[in-house]
Amino acid sequence: MTKHKVSTAVIRRLPRYFRHLNDLLQGGVVRISSNALGDAMGLTASQIRQDLSCFGEFGQQGYGYHVETLLAEVSDILGINNGHNAIIVGAGNLGRALIENFHFDSTGFRLTAAFDINPTLVGTRLAGIPVLHTDKLEQYIAEHPTHVAVLTIPGGVARETATRLVDTGIRGLWNFTNVELELQNKTVVVENVHFADSLLALNYMISE
Amino acid sequence: MTKHKVSTAVIRRLPRYFRHLNDLLQGGVVRISSNALGDAMGLTASQIRQDLSCFGEFGQQGYGYHVETLLAEVSDILGINNGHNAIIVGAGNLGRALIENFHFDSTGFRLTAAFDINPTLVGTRLAGIPVLHTDKLEQYIAEHPTHVAVLTIPGGVARETATRLVDTGIRGLWNFTNVELELQNKTVVVENVHFADSLLALNYMISE
DNA sequence: TAGATTGTTAATCGATTAACAATC
DNA sequence: TAGATTGTTAATCGATTAACAATC
Numbered sequence: 261m262t263k264h265k266v267s268t269a270v271i272r273r274l275p276r277y278f279r280h281l282n283d284l285l286q287g288g289v290v291r292i293s294s295n296a297l298g299d300a301m302g303l304t305a306s307q308i309r310q311d312l313s314c315f316g317e318f319g320q321q322g323y324g325y326h327v328e329t330l331l332a333e334v335s336d337i338l339g340i341n342n343g344h345n346a347i348i349v350g351a352g353n354l355g356r357a358l359i360e361n362f363h364f365d366s367t368g369f370r371l372t373a374a375f376d377i378n379p380t381l382v383g384t385r386l387a388g389i390p391v392l393h394t395d396k397l398e399q400y401i402a403e404h405p406t407h408v409a410v411l412t413i414p415g416g417v418a419r420e421t422a423t424r425l426v427d428t429g430i431r432g433l434w435n436f437t438n439v440e441l442e443l444q445n446k447t448v449v450v451e452n453v454h455f456a457d458s459l460l461a462l463n464y465m466i467s468e
Numbered sequence: 469m470t471k472h473k474v475s476t477a478v479i480r481r482l483p484r485y486f487r488h489l490n491d492l493l494q495g496g497v498v499r500i501s502s503n504a505l506g507d508a509m510g511l512t513a514s515q516i517r518q519d520l521s522c523f524g525e526f527g528q529q530g531y532g533y534h535v536e537t538l539l540a541e542v543s544d545i546l547g548i549n550n551g552h553n554a555i556i557v558g559a560g561n562l563g564r565a566l567i568e569n570f571h572f573d574s575t576g577f578r579l580t581a582a583f584d585i586n587p588t589l590v591g592t593r594l595a596g597i598p599v600l601h602t603d604k605l606e607q608y609i610a611e612h613p614t615h616v617a618v619l620t621i622p623g624g625v626a627r628e629t630a631t632r633l634v635d636t637g638i639r640g641l642w643n644f645t646n647v648e649l650e651l652q653n654k655t656v657v658v659e660n661v662h663f664a665d666s667l668l669a670l671n672y673m674i675s676e
Numbered sequence: 677t678a679g680a681t682t683g684t685t686a687a688t689c690g691a692t693t694a695a696c697a698a699t700c
Numbered sequence: 701t702a703g704a705t706t707g708t709t710a711a712t713c714g715a716t717t718a719a720c721a722a723t724c
Contacts, residue, residue: 267714267715269714269715269716270715271669271672271673272665272669274668274669274672275662275664275665275666275668275669276665278668279648279662279664279665293680293681293682294681294682295681304716304717304718305681305717306716306717306718306719307715307716307717309681309682309683309684310683310684310715310716310717312683313683313684317682317683319681319682319683320681320682320723320724321680321681321682321683321722321723321724322679322680322681322682322723322724323680323681323682323724324680324681324682325682337672338668338671338672338675339671339672339674339675340668340671342671342675344671344674344675352565352569353561353562353564353565353568353569354561354562354565354569356561356565357560357561357562357564357565358663360561361560361561361562362663362664363664364667366664367664367667367668367671368668368671369667369671407674408667408670408671408674431674432670432673432674434666434667434670440487449670449673449674451666451667451669451670451673453661453663453666454483454487455566455570455661456483456487456570456571456574456575457480457483457484457487458483458642458659458661459572459575459577459642459659460482460483460486460546460548460575460576461479461480461482461483461659462616462640462642462657462659463546463547463548463550463552463575463576463577463616464479464482464545464546464547465479465640465657465659466547466552466615466616466639466640466657467546467547467550467552475690475691477690477691477692478691501704501705501706502705502706503705512692512693512694513693513705514692514693514694514695515691515692515693517705517706517707517708518691518692518693518707518708520707521707521708525706525707527705527706527707528699528700528705528706529698529699529700529704529705529706529707530699530700530703530704530705530706531700531704531705531706532704532705532706533706679724680723680724681722681723681724682721682722682723682724683720683721683722683723684719684720684721684722685718685719685720685721686717686718686719686720687716687717687718687719688715688716688717688718689714689715689716689717690713690714690715690716691712691713691714691715692711692712692713692714693710693711693712693713694709694710694711694712695708695709695710695711696707696708696709696710697706697707697708697709698705698706698707698708699704699705699706699707700703700704700705700706
């Protein structure tokens with residue numbers, strides 16, 4: 261699918277294309293030129309065409325891009341149609357916020373289970389998702405194909421839990437703990453959501 | 469303080485320096501060379517020296533950097549000592565997760581109040597932080613200097629609430645909603661935490 | 677057809693890396 | 701002093717922007 265190594269800069273822009281194309285489609289826009297899309301997103305038309313050319317030829321001279329088609333292509337590139345399953349480990353406030361409010365399905369994931377050690381939670385359901393005991397992680401994953409685990413546990417148990425998850429053969433970790441997970445296993449991708457880094461950057465920007 | 473325009477790439481690395489230097493200090497490391505720090509962070513020694521040189525000369529030939537001193541400098545650059553105050557707007561699961569678990573103080577902020585429209589929450593305290601009615605936003609900010617507002621409200625009221633906040637003269641918005649806030653007012657800095665973008669990027673990376 | 681707009685090649689710009697004199 | 705390591709200048713690398721022939 262991909263012609264050559266895609267740079268991180270391009271990868272990080274793909275979700276933004278996805279988001280803006282969704283908005284356009286919702287707004288009833290049928291076609292758009294790289295120029296107009298660039299204006300809307302704060303990018304140059306050139307960059308958009310360059311980015312997309314990493315993956316194929318999705319436009320048409322004199323016309324531009326068909327919004328619905330391009331969105332379908334970008335969705336496909338992002339892996340939204342790969343039928344990935346996710347579990348969430350840690351059903352505290354943050355975990356619950358994600359379970360109840362985050363649209364896993366619109367990012368291409370099916371959230372199949374949550375895990376926690378709190379006895380008052382284990383056995384219940386949150387927004388329809390069963391909460392199992394964290395002891396059952398390995399057993400559950402062995403029985404249900406699982407591609408990504410969301411880490412919303414306390415930092416103290418992050419490394420240990422990550423190691424257990426890596427051993428199950430999981431493909432990715434979405435890490436909300438403030439712990440840096442250096443994994444020996446390079447096949448597992450770690451995506452960090454570092455709240456502190458984000459707020460510190462904001463502090464810098466308002467302090468200038 | 470700053471010699472020239474600091475690039476976003478450098479700004480985004482500053483919190484990482486901060487985090488790693490904290491870890492080193494905790495671990496009792498007194499001094500470190502750019503080489504060793506680079507190894508630990510996955511950067512080149514050259515880049516570290518280049519980055520730091522944007523802000524001053526913090527090292528010593530033949531010795532390297534005194535961890536505690538460098539950490540103090542980086543903290544200062546980030547604005548941690550500027551005594552900024554923050555409020556949180558929206559005390560649902562996500563807001564509560566931040567109130568109860570996020571260390572605002574260690575990123576240089578004092579969280580002074582939370583706002584919500586839920587009558588069962590208004591008037592209570594969460595982790596010692598008073599919860600006020602969102603109607604009182606303007607009044608509160610007029611009476612209490614506030615630099616940053618954390619947006620953990622539903623997307624539907626995001627734009628409206630952001631506009632109200634901007635009008636109060638606030639300096640920054642830490643935006644957890646999935647709504648793109650294009651503000652006419654360019655003095656207000658918006659830092660977005662786009663969960664969906666992050667998970668989509670992870671999807672791409674595990675799909676390759 | 678004429679105008680618009682693509683995909684791609686070339687030019688530019690900026691960020692990262694290498695090298696090294698200065699010096700602790 | 702000799703070795704280590706900085707801050708900075710120069711070289712390289714990669715990403716963004718500009719230009720344009722191809723073509724719908």
